[in-house]
Amino acid sequence: MMGSAARFIFRRRGTSGTGKGWHWTDIVTWVWLVGGLLVMFGPAVWLAFSSFKTPAALAEFPPTILPYVTQQVTVEGYDKPLALYEAAMPDGSTRVLAEVRRIGIVSQMVNPQAPGEIIKVNIADRKPVRTMSLATENYTQPFVQFDFVQYLWNSVFVTVMATLITLVVNSMAAFALSKYEFRGRTLAMLVILATLMVPLSVIMVPLYSIISSMGLFNNLWGVILPTVATPTGVFILRQYMLTIPDELIDAARMDKASEWQIYWRIVLPLAAPALAVLAIFSVVWRWNDFLWPLIVLSRRELYTLQVGLSIYAGELNVQWHFILAMTVVTMIPVVLVFIFLQRFITTGIAGAGLK
Structure with a gap:
């Protein structure tokens, strides 16, 4: 298998279709692929190696890749x-x-x-x-001397709860907009999509006022609840649910199934690829969110990872070795989620564009 894979990767068009020479398209293809590989993974590799450097090594010029x-x-x-x-x-x-x-x-x-x-x-x-030499203390000291374990738990709680509620809320809205015929359905979908053009800075003040009046200031639920309804999630799930045959739902109704049973037992299992895509997006959004948690949370013990990283950036001194190391730590959960759910991405996105 490895031999056939290697032959597929390194095969060339050749000068006359023989595959024994280099055609100009072979050169362009390799330059394009290698350049894309460096652009995509180069910064991540540099970040990983730099996280093991000492402060003196980070200040060196010209910089080196290895620590x-x-x-x-x-x-x-x-x-x-x-x-x-x-x-x-x-x-x-x-x-x-x-x-x-x-x-x-x-x-x-x-x-x-x-x-x-x-x-x-x-x-x-x-x-x-x-x-x-690997400066492993870049990873150990933040967990020993700072509350980074607490920050990690706060981020996990916010991400998991926000993702679960996002999947439920958006799938319910998508189910109604895709399988129910009612006046104004198209207009409702257009209004939902129009909210994509409204930046967070515009609604930040009224959203903060609502959260404060509800008593959710300095509360992790104040970070979770305002972000659970996303127009992108509704659009992806609605487009995928349009591909589910209406005959299945009609047959379930003839068998006396309730609307909740139809939604929970038929629609959600069939929409699993689209739900996986939305879950990946939601995890990335919530895990990397910085501005809204910074506004809602002022107590240090409630900080998420992204807000907690800011404690290493003082007015006169920036502890880059800690920032780089903890940035690598924050990347690990997102990478793991992508690895386990990436097989659903192509299926979910392709299915969302069928109708």
């Missing part, structure tokens, strides 16, 4: 370990020296074995002795 650190050595007469460098000497030789201090473009260095003499080296003539 390298400068080796250090304990030198007699100095309280702290000194960084090791390969220094080019005036006679053309190279020596491994430890840097004591840097003054302008001159580095004062010593021999670790004989630290009595100070050797002055131009910073352009030295190169750090580096090795790859």
Whole structure:
């Protein structure tokens, strides 16, 4: 199987249809595919590797992909370990020296074995002795020193509850708009879709007033409830439910099935691919939401992950090593949901566009 897959991936059009040469379309295809691969996965790979870097490694220029650190050595007469460098000497030789201090473009260095003499080296003539090392404390310290476990639980609760309610509310609306004939059905659908053009900044103040009057300020339900009805979800589910034959529903009604039984036992199981697509979208939306939780939540113990990440960005200091590491942590649940539900995406979206 691997051999046939490799032949399929690396096959070429060839000069005369023989597949033995390179056609210009082969080159264009490979450039396009490799470029797309780098654009899509390059930032994620860079983020993952950078999350294991120390603050000093993140500040290096030019930056490196892998998490390298400068080796250090304990030198007699100095309280702290000194960084090791390969220094080019005036006679053309190279020596491994430890840097004591840097003054302008001159580095004062010593021999670790004989630290009595100070050797002055131009910073352009030295190169750090580096090795790859993973700064795992970027991941452990936020969970030990901060309330990141609480932030994680808050995000999981908000995402799960909002997704479940979103699926129920939007599927009910889609069922009514797809299977019930009533005056104004098309107009109602157009009004729902028109709300896509209304940005959050326009409704933010009245929405905040409603949440505050309901006593949901500084409450996770104040983050969940305003986001459960989505026009995108109603549109996707309605378009998919239009593909379900009306004869099935008529037969169920002839068998004395209630409207709730029709919805729960017939329509929802048949609309499972579209529900999976909406679930993926909802998880991504709720998990990555930052602005609305920032407005509703002011108590630190109620912060979600995205809001909790902001505590590492102070006015004068930004702890990029913690931000990058916790960003990787926030990506893991979304990636897992996509992996488990991705087989429904093509079926659900394709089915939503049949009518």
